[in-house]
Amino acid sequence: NLLGLAMGGANMFPGIAEPPPETVPHVTRGETVEYGKYLASWMNCRECHGTALQGTKGGILPPAPSLRTAQSWTSDQFLQAMRTGVSPYGKQFSPMMPWKNIGRFGDDEIRAIHLYLKSIEIPLPPA
Numbered sequence: 722n723l724l725g726l727a728m729g730g731a732n733m734f735p736g737i738a739e740p741p742p743e744t745v746p747h748v749t750r751g752e753t754v755e756y757g758k759y760l761a762s763w764m765n766c767r768e769c770h771g772t773a774l775q776g777t778k779g780g781i782l783p784p785a786p787s788l789r790t791a792q793s794w795t796s797d798q799f800l801q802a803m804r805t806g807v808s809p810y811g812k813q814f815s816p817m818m819p820w821k822n823i824g825r826f827g828d829d830e831i832r833a834i835h836l837y838l839k840s841i842e843i844p845l846p847p848a
Contacts, residue, residue, distance in 0.1 A: 761838070774789070789845070
């Protein structure tokens with residue numbers, strides 16, 4: 722929308738002012754931690770969920786939960802959540818969460834993201 726364009730033009734969003742990388746690393750597609758990290762970086766999960774995916778209280782962008790919870794989900798639960806926008810506990814994702822886009826990924830891509838999330842240490846959410 723017009724407001725978003727104006728705010729982006731004024732560099733009010735984190736990361737927008739950064740130039741694109743010179744090269745994009747080649748990562749082999751598959752259910753791997755490496756590919757999951759690549760996809761999570763490409764989807765820019767850290768922009769909303771925080772630099773360590775620990776969740777945020779909001780600000781310019783809306784509040785976002787810690788992804789620590791998703792580490793305890795099974796691969797099938799994570800896949801289902803990304804396809805439906807509903808957590809295994811019945812909580813609807815925020816409309817700002819791009820789950821519809823992620824839900825279009827292949828099963829191997831969604832499972833790779835989950836493997837990546839399970840492989841990293843996510844701190845406790847901010848108090």
